[in-house]
Amino acid sequence: MSSALELVTRVRGVRGAMLVSADDGLVVAEQLMEGIKGSAVAALAASLAGRLRRAMEAAGIGTSVFWHLQGDKGALVVVPGGGREGGILVVAVAEPDVNIGLVRLELLRAAEAML
Amino acid sequence: MPEDIRALSSQLAQDPQSLVFLRLGEALRRKGQLEAALRVAMNGLERHPHLADAHDLYARILTDKHDYERAFDEWDMAVRIAPNHTGALKGLAFLYFKVGDLAQAEAHLEAARKVEPDDPSIDQALAMMRGGITPPAPEPAAEPVDSPTVASPTVDVPTVDVPTVASSPVPSPLDESRVFAGLEGANEGLLLVDGAGRVLGGALKSNGADVTDSVAAYLAGVSQEAARTAKLLGLGSWSGLSAEAQHGNVHLAHPTPEALLLVVRDRGMPLGRLAILAQRATAMAKRWLERG
Numbered sequence: 001m002s003s004a005l006e007l008v009t010r011v012r013g014v015r016g017a018m019l020v021s022a023d024d025g026l027v028v029a030e031q032l033m034e035g036i037k038g039s040a041v042a043a044l045a046a047s048l049a050g051r052l053r054r055a056m057e058a059a060g061i062g063t064s065v066f067w068h069l070q071g072d073k074g075a076l077v078v079v080p081g082g083g084r085e086g087g088i089l090v091v092a093v094a095e096p097d098v099n100i101g102l103v104r105l106e107l108l109r110a111a112e113a114m115l
Numbered sequence: 116m117p118e119d120i121r122a123l124s125s126q127l128a129q130d131p132q133s134l135v136f137l138r139l140g141e142a143l144r145r146k147g148q149l150e151a152a153l154r155v156a157m158n159g160l161e162r163h164p165h166l167a168d169a170h171d172l173y174a175r176i177l178t179d180k181h182d183y184e185r186a187f188d189e190w191d192m193a194v195r196i197a198p199n200h201t202g203a204l205k206g207l208a209f210l211y212f213k214v215g216d217l218a219q220a221e222a223h224l225e226a227a228r229k230v231e232p233d234d235p236s237i238d239q240a241l242a243m244m245r246g247g248i249t250p251p252a253p254e255p256a257a258e259p260v261d262s263p264t265v266a267s268p269t270v271d272v273p274t275v276d277v278p279t280v281a282s283s284p285v286p287s288p289l290d291e292s293r294v295f296a297g298l299e300g301a302n303e304g305l306l307l308v309d310g311a312g313r314v315l316g317g318a319l320k321s322n323g324a325d326v327t328d329s330v331a332a333y334l335a336g337v338s339q340e341a342a343r344t345a346k347l348l349g350l351g352s353w354s355g356l357s358a359e360a361q362h363g364n365v366h367l368a369h370p371t372p373e374a375l376l377l378v379v380r381d382r383g384m385p386l387g388r389l390a391i392l393a394q395r396a397t398a399m400a401k402r403w404l405e406r407g
Contacts, residue, residue, distance in 0.1 A: 072351035
């Protein structure tokens with residue numbers, strides 16, 4: 001698991017990566033720079049993922065395979081790596097100008113590596 | 116000397132990624148073949164969404180078609196991509212001139228003159244504006260306008276309604292059917308809700324069923340959670356949320372702190388292009404909300 005996260009954190013601008021239990025928002029594994037609170041990231045990412053999943057299902061487009069929250073000081077990038085509900089979220093916290101496409105690729109690889 | 120359309124078409128067919136579509140689109144526009152020009156420009160934009168010249172070409176064609184609302188968005192996008200794009204600056208000045216916002220028109224012309232101080236058309240247009248020349252009455256659009264620059268304000272329509280230009284002198288009443296008017300795919304996959312999950316405009320369908328209200332209800336929660344997450348994780352204020360799903364892509368944005376905009380498209384539209392579309396929809400929604 002940690003090697004999969006390491007590939008994510010190698011991307012320039014990524015401040016940390018982690019695996020999160022989507023059901024309860026607890027940290028499964030993490031590789032974070034100092035100053036990032038893993039437990040907070042895990043809880044908030046899982047909560048937002050749950051709300052987003054319900055909205056997307058209501059819209060009839062199925063469950064999400066990737067999402068990205070952009071802020072002016074940073075970004076949260078998530079690939080749900082499990083089943084319809086629950087499962088594992090692969091999460092990255094990044095600088096605002098990070099190459100999102102590259103982060104997405106590495107998160108998808110990390111999610112595949114867990115299967 | 117007009118370019119050879121057949122030769123340009125052939126070049127483009129051989130290399131669809133090339134920028135020859137700019138010359139072909141312009142040649143078609145000048146010949147008055149606006150639908151063909153529009154298709155060429157749109158195809159080019161799909162391949163080069165971040166090319167300011169492509170947005171400029173598209174805007175000029177839209178102007179010839181008197182679709183000023185979308186032309187404004189395209190020139191606005193061109194200037195966002197390339198702030199010194201004189202074609203787009205002159206185009207915006209032209210549209211501001213048409214709605215009577217002379218201050219904005221002059222400001223855009225001045226900006227263009229700083230970039231191209233030797234362009235006589237800019238001085239000419241500025242002199243006309245400052246001289247208080249009144250454009251003639253509207254006339255039928257029998258001929259396409261040769262150029263969208265403000266050098267030709269006297270040959271076009273001065274009183275046309277451009278409802279989404281922020282400085283429109285006579286704001287029209289709030290009309291939810293107009294919120295996304297003129298935007299690509301305006302009739303589907305766009306939803307504007309308030310902070311309490313009430314629908315302000317747009318609609319969503321899934322397999323023929325109207326899912327507008329249920330999605331709106333969920334979106335309110337998503338918006339609050341996104342704001343909370345961004346704040347607590349030190350991400351600053353959130354500007355957008357993009358997501359890929361099994362059967363579609365979505366982009367969420369908030370035109371105002373109290374409103375949330377959802378754009379849904381099928382998987383064929385990449386997230387980057389969806390973000391551009393959402394940016395335009397956000398600007399339109401913001402103007403619409405401010406006019407209300």
